[in-house]
Amino acid sequence: MSAPEPLPNPERDWERKAELRALDREEILQRIGPTDEPCELLSGGHANVNMRIGTGRVLRVYRRDTGTLRKEQALLGLGWKSFRVPAVLASGEDFLLLEYVPHAPLQGSAAHGEALGLALAEVHARGFSEAGLLGPTLDVVTPFHDVFAAFHDHLRSQLDALEPTLRSELYTPLSGFIERHAESLRAWAGGAVLLHGDFKASNLHDTKTGLPLVLDWEFAYAGPALLDVGQLLRWAPPEPFVEAFAASYQEHGGHLPEDWRRQAEVLDLFNLVGLLARAAPGSKRAVDVRRRILTTLGGPDGD
Incomplete structure (x- = not known):
């Protein structure tokens, strides 16, 4: 019997909006402080920018509506039992620093x-x-x-x-x-x-x-x-x-x-x-x- 295929997801191949550029290193350091870890723009995120920092963190910067930041932070902190969400490690005026959760x-x-x-x-x-x-x-x-x-x-x-x-x-x-x-x-x-x-x-x-x-x-x-x-x-x-x-x-x-x-x-x-x-x-x-x-x-x- 063949293994199940991934959930159908045409959105995986959708074009990125041009304005959602990666953050440069100086913009990252201004938010999280000094680090020598590599930084990588993650796929997804048609509204906000998600940068993976090293192996264990994600910097999520709110470019469209910073007003949603505190709402999302509150939702991530509700103590869900049946599914995982990333832990919030730090926050600022326009960003959350999140735990990177390995996934497939x-x-x-x-x-x-x-x-x-x-x-x-x-x-x-x-x-x-x-x-x-x-x-x-x-x-x-x-x-x-x-x-x-x-x-x-x-x-x-x-x-x-x-x-x-x-x-x-x-x-x-x-x-x-x-x-x-x-x-x-x-x-x-x-x-x-x-x-x-x-x-x-x-x-x-x-x-x-x-x-x-x-x-x-x-x-x-x-x-x-x-x-x-x-x-x-x-x-x-x-x-x-x-x-x-x-x-x-x-x-x-x-x-x-x-x-x-x-x-x-x-x-x-x-x-x-x-x-x-x-x-x-x-x-x-x-x-x-x-x-x-x-x-x-x-x-x-x-x-």
């Missing part, structure tokens, strides 16, 4: 699906009275009084930001799809739990301890649980992985409604349009996300 790609296996079901159930066990953006003490500081309306407004703004060819192709079918399914989407968007907000293969890894490693919490907020599920399943992982994930997630307290897979992929449209709006025209990212959007719109209720 997660596989599309039932065992790894089960582990992620347990991990996401633990994350989602933290509930909120309302959806919204989180502050540095993990309270909702910008509430979404109408979750569907907030997501719909976001979608419209991102559609407006698409380059003209994509906007012409997608605006009408996407807007029409959302309008036709508004009642269902309002129902699916009920309830608010802690969302990782970027729960996808690029941020999920295997470790020698057997626990998954969950990285990059900067986008965490309070919202509908199925948004994290949609990100995890975005690139169609193998069926044994999906089935084991669902069983484990529910066994450990997570709730999956009837037709949860379709609900999750439809809700992921709100994330996908944002990814597309920030993609360079003709890039691999634009091609992959456009295809995923069209596939979702062509689902069983897409007409």
Whole structure:
């Protein structure tokens, strides 16, 4: 029997944004002090810069929104039981110095699906009275009084930001799809739990301890649980992985409604349009996300 393959992850090959350059050595030393260790720009991180320092540390510099730093620091310090996060070794105005945790790609296996079901159930066990953006003490500081309306407004703004060819192709079918399914989407968007907000293969890894490693919490907020599920399943992982994930997630307290897979992929449209709006025209990212959007719109209720 062949070994399971890594989780599908087209995002691994997406182009880096040009402005996310590596830090020079002087910029690194200003933040962490003297060191003779080698410094290496890590893959991933389309918003922030992650520099590996020697073998045991990662310097994470917040270039887009330093306001997320304290939120992410708080989340890393919550004492998670079913998965690993890097320890925070030091912090400054625009950086966290993190433990480097050795890791390998997660596989599309039932065992790894089960582990992620347990991990996401633990994350989602933290509930909120309302959806919204989180502050540095993990309270909702910008509430979404109408979750569907907030997501719909976001979608419209991102559609407006698409380059003209994509906007012409997608605006009408996407807007029409959302309008036709508004009642269902309002129902699916009920309830608010802690969302990782970027729960996808690029941020999920295997470790020698057997626990998954969950990285990059900067986008965490309070919202509908199925948004994290949609990100995890975005690139169609193998069926044994999906089935084991669902069983484990529910066994450990997570709730999956009837037709949860379709609900999750439809809700992921709100994330996908944002990814597309920030993609360079003709890039691999634009091609992959456009295809995923069209596939979702062509689902069983897409007409």
